[in-house]
Amino acid sequence: KAGVTQTPRYLIKTRGQQVTLSCSPISGHRSVSWYQQTPGQGLQFLFEYFSETQRNKGNFPGRFSGRQFSNSRSEMNVSTLELGDSALYLCASSLDGSGNTGELFFGEGSRLTVL
Amino acid sequence: GENVEQHPSTLSVQEGDSAVIKCTYSDSASNYFPWYKQELGKGPQLIIDIRSNVGEKKDQRIAVTLNKTAKHFSLHITETQPEDSAVYFCAAGRETALIFGKGTTLSVSS
Numbered sequence: 725k726a727g728v729t730q731t732p733r734y735l736i737k738t739r740g741q742q743v744t745l746s747c748s749p750i751s752g753h754r755s756v757s758w759y760q761q762t763p764g765q766g767l768q769f770l771f772e773y774f775s776e777t778q779r780n781k782g783n784f785p786g787r788f789s790g791r792q793f794s795n796s797r798s799e800m801n802v803s804t805l806e807l808g809d810s811a812l813y814l815c816a817s818s819l820d821g822s823g824n825t826g827e828l829f830f831g832e833g834s835r836l837t838v839l
Numbered sequence: 840g841e842n843v844e845q846h847p848s849t850l851s852v853q854e855g856d857s858a859v860i861k862c863t864y865s866d867s868a869s870n871y872f873p874w875y876k877q878e879l880g881k882g883p884q885l886i887i888d889i890r891s892n893v894g895e896k897k898d899q900r901i902a903v904t905l906n907k908t909a910k911h912f913s914l915h916i917t918e919t920q921p922e923d924s925a926v927y928f929c930a931a932g933r934e935t936a937l938i939f940g941k942g943t944t945l946s947v948s949s
Contacts, residue, residue: 728882757936766845766941767883767928780936783840814882827873828937830882 726751728831730815736837742803745834749796749817755779756798757828758790761812770813773798774820802836810838841866843931845940852919854949862929862940863911869931872905872912877926877942886927887914919947 729748737743749756757780758770769782773792790800796817802809812835816828842865852858864872870891875883889896889903889912896903900919905912912931916923924947930937 759939764941767930767939769936769938772936782936816882827885827888828875828883830875830884832880832882 728815728817728829730813730831730834732834733832734835734837736839737805738839739805739807741805742801743805743836744799744801745813745815745836747798747800747815747817747831749798749815750829753817753819753829754796755818755820756792756796757816757818758798758800759814759816760784761814761833762810767814770800805838807838810836812836841869841931841938843929843938843940845929845943847943848941849944849946851946851948854919854921854947856919858914858916858919858923858945858947860914860927860929860943860945861911862913862931863909864931864938865910866931866933867907867910868933870933871931871937872903873930873937874901874903874914875928875930875939877928879925883928916945919945921947921949923947 731746755774757772759767772780776792787803792798812833814833816830845862873888876886877883902915926942929940
């Protein structure tokens with residue numbers, strides 16, 4: 725069974741640009757969550773999608789957005805990039821949702837560098 | 840919202856020693872408390888979890904305890920091995936999203 729796949733794995737952008745990251749969850753998983761990981765802040769929750777609807781949202785500015793498609797694949801977008809957006813962006817899938825069913829299955833992340 | 844504090848941020852032990860990582864949470868409604876291990880270059884992976892109707896759970900060398908009254912939970916690793924070296928994250932949540940602690944870097948030297 726294939727794991728969670730994130731693309732691209734690495735990317736470099738400049739301030740002011742926008743970026744789109746993609747996540748393909750484990751087959752059959754309907755929930756996709758996104759996290760930002762930085763050395764000082766650990767894993768910070770961005771948002772969770774379930775059946776194409778945003779179910780939960782973290783405390784990030786509106787520049788961070790996401791969506792989920794009917795096949796459960798998800799994308800997140802960051803507009804007007806800032807230096808502080810440099811981070812590892814992790815996607816995680818689960819059957820129903822992180823709190824209810826338990827295990828989140830993480831991808832290896834997309835490493836974004838903003839210059 | 841939920842807030843999770845994790846201590847220590849770094850922990851160094853000798854092979855064979857025990858390691859303990861502690862977390863506190865703020866939302867008394869949280870009912871699910873997993874622990875994740877992240878190795879270099881990989882995403883976090885679940886190693887053990889506990890729900891609020893259980894006080895302790897053990898899986899081989901790993902155990903987790905939960906004190907709901909004090910709102911804290913701990914990870915215990917016994918007989919540590921070099922392959923236990925990694926970053927460990929605690930998390931707390933309920934029907935909403937999981938909120939993670941900032942992580943503990945565990946180094947096991949042989």
